[in-house]
Amino acid sequence: MQKSISTDNQNEQDAQQQSQPTVQAKAQQGQQTELVNTMFGPKPPIQTKAGRKGPIQAKQKPLQRNKGATSQASQIAQAMGQQYNTDTSQLQFTHNSSFPGTVGADATIQGKNIHFAPGKDTEANIKHEVAHDIINTQRGTPPAAEKMVNGQAINVSDEAKADAMMTAPLQMKASEAESTMLTTPASSTSSNNAPIQRVTQERDASAILERLKAIYTDLEITEDVLWADLERYAANEGQDLSMMDLGDAIEFMVPFLSTHLVTPELRGRAATTLTTTAHLRSLGFSAQDITRIQQNPREMAAYSEQIYLHEHSPVNVNRRRRNAHVQQTITPFQGEERDHLLQRIMAQAALSKQEFDQKLGDLHHQVRQSEIEFAPLKGWARAWEKTEEKYEHNPGKVLDALRGSIIFSNVGHLIHARKHIIPSIFRVVRSKGTIGQSGPENASGYQDMKVNVMLDNGHIAELQLHLHSMVEAKQQAGGHGLYRFIRAGDEEKAYQPEDPGKAIRKLTPVLATLESKNIPRARKTNYIDFIRNLMDRVTAGDAIQLEGRDLDTIKAISRLVYQNAAKEIDKELQQKPNVNRMVQGYNNV
Known part of the structure; x- marks a missing residue:
């Protein structure tokens, strides 16, 4: 019999699904704070248009709302929704919020909730965060949680695309433009009546490179090389540079940046973006996965590096190491984060x-x-x-x-x-x-x-x-429902199921299992009361961290859940001493 999802990993997948909505943010202009590394290379916990942010705090101060600013934000969201044929009516805007400040940002989006720091609900910030919502909606899935910082799921993807949408002029009806008096920061000379900026001359490479480096701060490429790449890739893809504005050019160039983001030791040798893409297709990667990787050039760079290393470097087999010292065979680059x-x-x-x-x-x-x-x-x-x-x-x-x-x-x-x-x-x-x-x-x-x-x-x-x-x-007996609480307790963390109903359904069988156990009545009552109290706390939306006696209690309950299965295993091992000896040997080899 074949299934598609590992039972042993179902708990972890549930935990990922139950995590808080992933946060995307727009940084405070000119801010420079400590670099935090992420899946897509050296980046802050939240990828931004310009600047870096500190870790997210899970709790916020009371929020204030600004009706006038909300009206402007709603008008921009409506205009962008019409422009990109996407429903943005569900967006909620909170102004003068303390939350963006806790992550060093001007604005953040989490699910359908957009928060602006005091005085930061500018048109550019509004457009940037609405762009994230449009990208998420059109993709059909929420942004991936690429890193956890202080209990918050962080996403660092889609920044180039959101930036391109932010700089693109709003295409609105005349009456809408007159009523909102919106301007477009596509360039220092842009206005409502200004034509779309065309990438028709090599000098435009400077503006493109400046914006790309604001997102990929470690990008090492000159204007001449960038322009040559743009011309070559545009020709290969049958694209006309003269029909692109700066936002289009930035979005078009992002998938090809991986060549310039590979580690310096492999630069010029690692597989190109096109070769890497072809390799991923040959391995059965879905079109959706390939598109996602292409939009994250640092991730694409990692694939390029590994494809090259597999073909040109011998495998460092470490199977003879002591059990506790077994680790991946990849050799770190000098100074690699x-x-x-x-x-x-x-x-x-x-x-x-x-x-x-x-x-x-x-x-x-x-x-x-x-x-x-x-x-x-x-x-x-x-x-x-x-x-x-x-x-x-x-x-x-x-x-x-x-x-x-x-x-x-x-x-x-x-x-x-x-x-x-x-x-x-x-x-x-x-x-x-x-x-x-x-x-x-x-x-x-x-x-x-x-x-x-x-x-x-x-x-x-x-x-x-x-x-x-x-x-x-x-x-069936409830072990699945207990595991996540035990793991969080062992890691000295709190656990708050995002879907309380689902968590309750997984805990409910534990009550029936305890009722069926032949254990002293007082202990049974104590265990049942413990589980019911746990279920009440889940229903109330509490963040639950078990420690000390409570952690010992839930582990004892878990052992009772698996007790019958354990007895069956013990009986087989007693009847098969040779199997028992091999089990003990394989338990730690």
Whole structure:
């Protein structure tokens, strides 16, 4: 049987879906604050038109509203919506807000809510944030959470496109233009009656480069090279530069910037944008994914780097290292920031996915009574979070960016596959597991085995080996509902489900499971009251951080949820001492 989403990773995917809406922002002009690295290269937590921003704070001060400014913002939103044939009527504008200031921004958009710092509800800022909404709506999906900062999901994409839309003149009816008296900051000489600025002469490269460098501050390219690239790529794509305004030219050029954003060590050698795009198509990347990557030239640069390195550099096999020291085979560049290294690891994982999924399918065909579950790549936010908080700022320890699962009917079949079949398909680097561990040393009580395997390009992925009885308890007895609270507690963080109803539905089976357990009545009552109280707090929208006795209690409840499955495993191990010995060996190899 084959499924599309890994059971073992469903909790993480739910957590990603339940995160707060991703924030996009427009920076304070001229601000220079500490650089924060992100998935798309050295960037601030929120990508901006010009400048950098500090970390987001989850809480805000009381907000004030300005009806007059809201009217202007609504008029601009309406005009842009008509211009780009997109509904912008649901946008909500908050003026004199303290929130943008907490992220060092003039304005932010989160979902359909746009906030302006005091005195910053200018036409340019309004157009920039409305442009983000139009981009998100036309794409059909919310912006990706590319980094977590102080509990807020941050997006750094789409800035070039939003900037181009901001600088484009508003195309409005005469009556609308007269009533709103809007001006367009496409250039210092622009006005309502000014013609669209054409890129007809080489001198226009200076204005284009200035705006691109405001977004990609580490872009190393001269005006001559930029103009030559524009002419060459326009010719290749059948585009006429004389019919482009500056905004069009900026948007057109963005996908081709990756050539100039690769690490200096590989500049001139890494695959070009066109070659990289062709390679991604050959690996089965969807058109939507390729378009997204093209609009993020630093991500495209990471793919270009990894394609080149795979073809020209030997794989650094580290399978003989001690278990705790196993890490990705990618060698850091001299002076490479850890966010860029993680970016390359994530690109390497994506480039390896076709091979991994094919081998997982081959494994399924050779294992009796098994199910496989393909999984999406680990989200950037979670990978960065683990890098910073669990792996001591070492991206190389992220070994589960690429993962998949296979579910076995019993321990014997799992061990047979681990010993005889998996090594014939994958290059095994290490194994670790909790099978046979049903005591307090296994905090949640869930038992499985994880096998790290090395793929052809050197990337280390995670093959998750599950037992059907455990998966069933997770899905039907309530284990699924407890996991996210336990993980947050272990990481000393609060957890606030974005969808309380969904969280309640996952917790409800725990009550029935506890009622069925043969445990002292006082303890049963205490556990049931604990879960009901937890459900009440979820319903109230609380951010819940469990610690101390409460964390111990929810872990004890989780072990009860998996108790029957654990007994079944213990019974099999007692009956099969040879299997038991191999389990203990594979639990930490």
